[in-house]
Amino acid sequence: MAGVVLRAAVRSWRVGVQPGCGVRPLSQTQGPPGHPSFVESTDEYQFVERLLPPASIPEPPKHERYPTPSGWQPPRDPPPSLPYLVRRSRMHNIPVYKDITHGNRQMTVIRKVEGDIWVSGRVAPPGLARTS
Template identity: 50%
Template sequence: MAAPMKKFVPGLSFIKQSVILQNLRKFAVSLPARYCSSQNENPTEQQHEYEESTEEFKYVEKLLNNKMIPTPPQHAEYPTPSGWYPQTEEASKLPYFVHRNKFHNMPVYLLKKGPLERTKILKVDGDIQLFCEDLKDYLSMKYPSKIHYTHINEINNKVLVRGDYVGEVVEFLKEKGF
Protein backbone atom coordinates (compact mmCIF):
# COMPACT_ATOMS: atom_id res chain seq x y z
CA MET A 1 0.00 0.00 0.00
CA ALA A 2 1.47 3.34 -1.03
CA ALA A 3 1.86 6.11 1.48
CA PRO A 4 -0.61 8.96 1.07
CA MET A 5 0.68 11.98 -0.81
CA LYS A 6 1.47 15.01 1.33
CA LYS A 7 -0.62 18.04 0.51
CA PHE A 8 1.46 20.74 -1.11
CA VAL A 9 -1.50 23.10 -1.64
CA PRO A 10 -3.98 23.38 1.23
CA GLY A 11 -7.61 23.08 0.23
CA LEU A 12 -7.08 20.96 -2.92
CA SER A 13 -8.27 17.39 -3.13
CA PHE A 14 -5.91 14.48 -3.76
CA ILE A 15 -7.16 14.08 -7.34
CA LYS A 16 -6.59 17.75 -8.22
CA GLN A 17 -3.12 17.61 -6.69
CA SER A 18 -2.19 14.51 -8.69
CA VAL A 19 -3.43 16.13 -11.93
CA ILE A 20 -1.35 19.23 -11.18
CA LEU A 21 1.71 17.09 -10.51
CA GLN A 22 1.23 15.20 -13.79
CA ASN A 23 0.97 18.47 -15.72
CA LEU A 24 4.10 19.79 -14.03
CA ARG A 25 6.03 16.63 -14.92
CA LYS A 26 4.90 16.89 -18.58
CA PHE A 27 5.96 20.53 -18.67
CA ALA A 28 9.36 19.72 -17.12
CA VAL A 29 9.99 16.97 -19.69
CA SER A 30 9.12 19.28 -22.57
CA LEU A 31 11.58 21.99 -21.48
CA PRO A 32 15.01 22.05 -23.11
CA ALA A 33 17.85 21.08 -20.81
CA ARG A 34 19.36 24.56 -20.84
CA TYR A 35 16.35 25.93 -18.89
CA CYS A 36 16.21 23.16 -16.30
CA SER A 37 19.68 23.24 -14.80
CA SER A 38 22.19 25.90 -13.90
CA GLN A 39 25.04 23.42 -14.45
CA ASN A 40 24.63 23.53 -18.23
CA GLU A 41 25.18 27.26 -18.45
CA ASN A 42 27.75 28.38 -20.93
CA PRO A 43 30.55 30.12 -19.00
CA THR A 44 31.39 32.22 -22.03
CA GLU A 45 27.98 33.91 -22.00
CA GLN A 46 28.17 37.54 -21.08
CA GLN A 47 26.43 38.71 -17.93
CA HIS A 48 24.31 41.75 -18.61
CA GLU A 49 24.92 44.68 -16.34
CA TYR A 50 22.08 46.80 -15.09
CA GLU A 51 21.80 49.99 -13.13
CA GLU A 52 19.49 50.63 -10.18
CA SER A 53 17.88 54.02 -10.18
CA THR A 54 15.91 55.36 -7.24
CA GLU A 55 15.13 58.75 -8.75
CA GLU A 56 12.08 57.50 -10.68
CA PHE A 57 10.73 55.53 -7.73
CA LYS A 58 8.98 58.65 -6.37
CA TYR A 59 6.51 58.33 -9.26
CA VAL A 60 5.87 54.69 -8.40
CA GLU A 61 5.30 55.49 -4.70
CA LYS A 62 2.37 57.71 -5.64
CA LEU A 63 0.63 54.71 -7.20
CA LEU A 64 1.18 52.36 -4.25
CA ASN A 65 -1.35 52.09 -1.41
CA ASN A 66 -0.46 53.70 1.90
CA LYS A 67 0.49 51.16 4.53
CA MET A 68 -0.70 53.37 7.38
CA ILE A 69 -3.80 55.48 7.81
CA PRO A 70 -2.58 59.01 8.60
CA THR A 71 -3.47 60.63 11.90
CA PRO A 72 -6.51 62.88 11.65
CA PRO A 73 -5.90 66.63 11.40
CA GLN A 74 -6.61 69.02 14.27
CA HIS A 75 -9.89 70.91 13.96
CA ALA A 76 -10.98 74.21 15.51
CA GLU A 77 -14.05 72.72 17.17
CA TYR A 78 -15.49 69.30 17.85
CA PRO A 79 -17.55 67.44 16.82
CA THR A 80 -16.65 68.00 13.20
CA PRO A 81 -19.44 68.40 10.60
CA SER A 82 -19.32 64.63 10.06
CA GLY A 83 -19.84 64.04 13.80
CA TRP A 84 -16.33 62.77 14.53
CA TYR A 85 -14.34 63.77 17.61
CA PRO A 86 -11.03 62.55 19.07
CA GLN A 87 -10.54 60.54 22.24
CA THR A 88 -10.03 62.52 25.43
CA GLU A 89 -7.35 62.21 28.10
CA GLU A 90 -10.00 61.22 30.68
CA ALA A 91 -10.48 57.91 28.86
CA SER A 92 -6.93 56.79 29.59
CA LYS A 93 -7.52 57.15 33.37
CA LEU A 94 -10.28 54.52 33.44
CA PRO A 95 -9.50 50.85 34.27
CA TYR A 96 -10.68 49.84 30.80
CA PHE A 97 -10.09 51.30 27.36
CA VAL A 98 -11.88 50.98 24.02
CA HIS A 99 -9.51 51.49 21.09
CA ARG A 100 -10.69 53.02 17.84
CA ASN A 101 -10.49 51.07 14.59
CA LYS A 102 -7.88 51.88 11.94
CA PHE A 103 -10.10 54.60 10.46
CA HIS A 104 -10.40 56.30 13.89
CA ASN A 105 -14.06 55.28 14.31
CA MET A 106 -15.80 53.57 17.21
CA PRO A 107 -15.65 49.75 17.02
CA VAL A 108 -19.40 49.27 17.59
CA TYR A 109 -21.31 47.10 15.13
CA LEU A 110 -24.78 45.61 14.71
CA LEU A 111 -24.97 41.86 14.02
CA LYS A 112 -28.14 40.50 12.46
CA LYS A 113 -28.77 36.80 12.14
CA GLY A 114 -32.38 36.11 11.28
CA PRO A 115 -34.61 37.76 13.88
CA LEU A 116 -31.73 38.10 16.37
CA GLU A 117 -29.97 41.43 16.72
CA ARG A 118 -26.83 41.89 18.77
CA THR A 119 -24.60 44.89 19.35
CA LYS A 120 -20.90 44.05 19.17
CA ILE A 121 -18.23 46.18 20.85
CA LEU A 122 -14.65 45.33 19.83
CA LYS A 123 -11.19 46.29 21.11
CA VAL A 124 -12.05 46.50 24.81
CA ASP A 125 -8.85 46.36 26.88
CA GLY A 126 -8.36 46.33 30.62
CA ASP A 127 -11.09 45.38 33.10
CA ILE A 128 -13.70 44.11 30.65
CA GLN A 129 -16.01 42.98 33.49
CA LEU A 130 -16.19 46.53 34.86
CA PHE A 131 -16.81 47.87 31.35
CA CYS A 132 -19.71 45.44 30.96
CA GLU A 133 -21.19 46.43 34.34
CA ASP A 134 -20.93 50.15 33.52
CA LEU A 135 -22.55 49.53 30.13
CA LYS A 136 -25.39 47.56 31.74
CA ASP A 137 -25.94 50.36 34.27
CA TYR A 138 -26.08 52.94 31.48
CA LEU A 139 -28.53 50.87 29.43
CA SER A 140 -30.73 50.16 32.47
CA MET A 141 -30.92 53.91 33.14
CA LYS A 142 -32.07 54.52 29.54
CA TYR A 143 -34.40 51.49 29.42
CA PRO A 144 -35.37 50.60 33.02
CA SER A 145 -38.07 48.08 32.04
CA LYS A 146 -35.72 45.86 29.98
CA ILE A 147 -33.20 43.24 31.08
CA HIS A 148 -29.93 43.65 29.19
CA TYR A 149 -28.11 40.42 28.42
CA THR A 150 -24.41 40.64 27.67
CA HIS A 151 -21.74 38.17 26.65
CA ILE A 152 -18.07 38.85 27.35
CA ASN A 153 -15.30 37.33 25.24
CA GLU A 154 -12.08 38.14 27.10
CA ILE A 155 -9.84 36.31 24.64
CA ASN A 156 -10.98 38.42 21.66
CA ASN A 157 -11.61 41.57 23.77
CA LYS A 158 -15.22 41.98 22.71
CA VAL A 159 -18.61 42.38 24.33
CA LEU A 160 -21.95 41.37 22.83
CA VAL A 161 -25.24 42.94 23.97
CA ARG A 162 -28.51 41.35 22.97
CA GLY A 163 -30.54 43.87 20.97
CA ASP A 164 -29.93 46.87 18.74
CA TYR A 165 -28.18 49.35 21.05
CA VAL A 166 -25.58 50.78 18.66
CA GLY A 167 -26.62 54.40 19.18
CA GLU A 168 -26.81 54.01 22.97
CA VAL A 169 -23.41 52.29 23.17
CA VAL A 170 -21.83 55.04 21.06
CA GLU A 171 -23.35 57.65 23.42
CA PHE A 172 -21.97 55.73 26.40
CA LEU A 173 -18.51 55.63 24.85
CA LYS A 174 -18.69 59.37 24.06
CA GLU A 175 -19.57 60.14 27.68
CA LYS A 176 -16.58 58.09 28.86
CA GLY A 177 -14.27 59.89 26.40
CA PHE A 178 -13.45 57.06 23.99
Protein backbone atom coordinates in the same frame (compact mmCIF):
# COMPACT_ATOMS: atom_id res chain seq x y z
CA MET B 1 -7.41 -2.34 -27.62
CA ALA B 2 -6.59 -1.72 -23.97
CA GLY B 3 -3.42 -3.80 -24.36
CA VAL B 4 -2.16 -1.59 -27.20
CA VAL B 5 -2.67 1.57 -25.14
CA LEU B 6 -0.97 -0.02 -22.13
CA ARG B 7 2.06 -1.12 -24.19
CA ALA B 8 2.41 2.37 -25.69
CA ALA B 9 2.26 3.94 -22.23
CA VAL B 10 4.84 1.53 -20.81
CA ARG B 11 7.21 2.02 -23.77
CA SER B 12 7.19 5.81 -23.42
CA TRP B 13 7.38 5.76 -19.64
CA ARG B 14 10.75 6.80 -18.18
CA VAL B 15 11.51 6.62 -14.47
CA GLY B 16 12.04 9.98 -12.71
CA VAL B 17 11.76 12.19 -15.78
CA GLN B 18 8.82 14.51 -16.21
CA PRO B 19 7.68 15.36 -19.74
CA GLY B 20 9.16 18.64 -20.93
CA CYS B 21 12.05 18.51 -18.44
CA GLY B 22 14.74 17.46 -20.89
CA VAL B 23 17.82 19.36 -21.96
CA ARG B 24 16.94 22.76 -23.37
CA PRO B 25 18.98 24.59 -25.96
CA LEU B 26 20.96 27.61 -24.79
CA SER B 27 18.65 29.94 -26.72
CA GLN B 28 15.72 28.99 -24.47
CA THR B 29 17.52 29.58 -21.17
CA GLN B 30 19.06 32.99 -21.85
CA GLY B 31 18.07 36.16 -23.59
CA PRO B 32 20.07 37.69 -26.41
CA PRO B 33 23.75 38.14 -25.49
CA GLY B 34 24.64 41.63 -24.22
CA HIS B 35 20.99 42.60 -23.70
CA PRO B 36 19.88 43.06 -20.06
CA SER B 37 16.55 41.56 -19.06
CA PHE B 38 15.43 44.82 -17.41
CA VAL B 39 16.58 48.40 -16.96
CA GLU B 40 16.72 49.86 -13.46
CA SER B 41 15.67 53.50 -13.26
CA THR B 42 15.03 55.67 -10.22
CA ASP B 43 13.67 58.66 -12.15
CA GLU B 44 10.10 57.34 -12.19
CA TYR B 45 10.07 56.08 -8.59
CA GLN B 46 8.11 59.13 -7.47
CA PHE B 47 5.09 57.71 -9.28
CA VAL B 48 5.49 54.39 -7.46
CA GLU B 49 5.70 56.10 -4.05
CA ARG B 50 2.23 57.59 -4.53
CA LEU B 51 0.78 54.08 -4.82
CA LEU B 52 2.46 52.69 -1.69
CA PRO B 53 0.52 52.94 1.60
CA PRO B 54 1.97 55.34 4.18
CA ALA B 55 4.30 53.86 6.79
CA SER B 56 2.18 55.28 9.62
CA ILE B 57 -1.30 56.72 9.97
CA PRO B 58 -1.11 60.52 10.23
CA GLU B 59 -2.66 62.33 13.16
CA PRO B 60 -6.19 63.56 12.48
CA PRO B 61 -6.48 67.26 11.60
CA LYS B 62 -7.72 69.79 14.16
CA HIS B 63 -11.29 70.98 13.61
CA GLU B 64 -13.09 74.10 14.80
CA ARG B 65 -16.02 72.23 16.38
CA TYR B 66 -16.56 68.71 17.67
CA PRO B 67 -18.23 66.42 16.84
CA THR B 68 -17.46 66.90 13.16
CA PRO B 69 -20.29 66.64 10.57
CA SER B 70 -19.46 62.93 10.21
CA GLY B 71 -19.90 62.41 13.98
CA TRP B 72 -16.19 61.89 14.75
CA GLN B 73 -14.66 63.40 17.85
CA PRO B 74 -11.19 62.93 19.32
CA PRO B 75 -10.63 60.86 22.46
CA ARG B 76 -10.66 62.66 25.78
CA ASP B 77 -7.25 63.38 27.22
CA PRO B 78 -6.78 61.97 29.85
CA PRO B 79 -9.18 59.04 29.41
CA PRO B 80 -11.92 58.68 32.05
CA SER B 81 -11.05 56.59 35.10
CA LEU B 82 -13.08 53.45 34.43
CA PRO B 83 -12.12 49.82 35.14
CA TYR B 84 -12.09 49.22 31.37
CA LEU B 85 -10.83 51.03 28.29
CA VAL B 86 -11.89 50.81 24.64
CA ARG B 87 -8.90 51.57 22.43
CA ARG B 88 -9.39 53.30 19.11
CA SER B 89 -8.57 51.64 15.81
CA ARG B 90 -5.53 52.67 13.80
CA MET B 91 -7.76 55.04 11.82
CA HIS B 92 -8.73 56.77 15.10
CA ASN B 93 -12.30 55.39 15.06
CA ILE B 94 -14.15 53.74 17.94
CA PRO B 95 -14.30 49.97 17.23
CA VAL B 96 -18.08 49.55 17.61
CA TYR B 97 -19.73 47.48 14.88
CA LYS B 98 -23.24 46.30 14.06
CA ASP B 99 -23.40 42.55 13.33
CA ILE B 100 -26.48 41.18 11.53
CA THR B 101 -26.83 37.39 11.37
CA HIS B 102 -29.63 35.12 10.18
CA GLY B 103 -31.28 38.07 8.46
CA ASN B 104 -32.82 39.66 11.57
CA ARG B 105 -30.53 39.11 14.58
CA GLN B 106 -28.74 42.37 15.32
CA MET B 107 -25.85 42.64 17.77
CA THR B 108 -23.52 45.47 18.69
CA VAL B 109 -19.91 44.27 18.75
CA ILE B 110 -17.31 46.27 20.70
CA ARG B 111 -13.71 45.33 20.01
CA LYS B 112 -10.40 46.33 21.61
CA VAL B 113 -11.79 46.30 25.17
CA GLU B 114 -9.05 46.27 27.81
CA GLY B 115 -9.39 45.83 31.55
CA ASP B 116 -12.46 44.39 33.28
CA ILE B 117 -14.57 43.31 30.31
CA TRP B 118 -17.41 42.10 32.55
CA VAL B 119 -17.95 45.60 33.95
CA SER B 120 -17.93 46.98 30.41
CA GLY B 121 -20.68 44.50 29.50
CA ARG B 122 -22.89 45.50 32.47
CA VAL B 123 -22.45 49.25 32.06
CA ALA B 124 -23.45 50.29 28.55
CA PRO B 125 -21.47 53.24 27.19
CA PRO B 126 -23.45 56.43 26.43
CA GLY B 127 -25.19 56.08 23.08
CA LEU B 128 -25.79 52.34 23.39
CA ALA B 129 -29.18 51.31 24.73
CA ARG B 130 -29.85 47.85 26.12
CA THR B 131 -32.71 45.91 24.57
CA SER B 132 -33.78 42.54 25.83
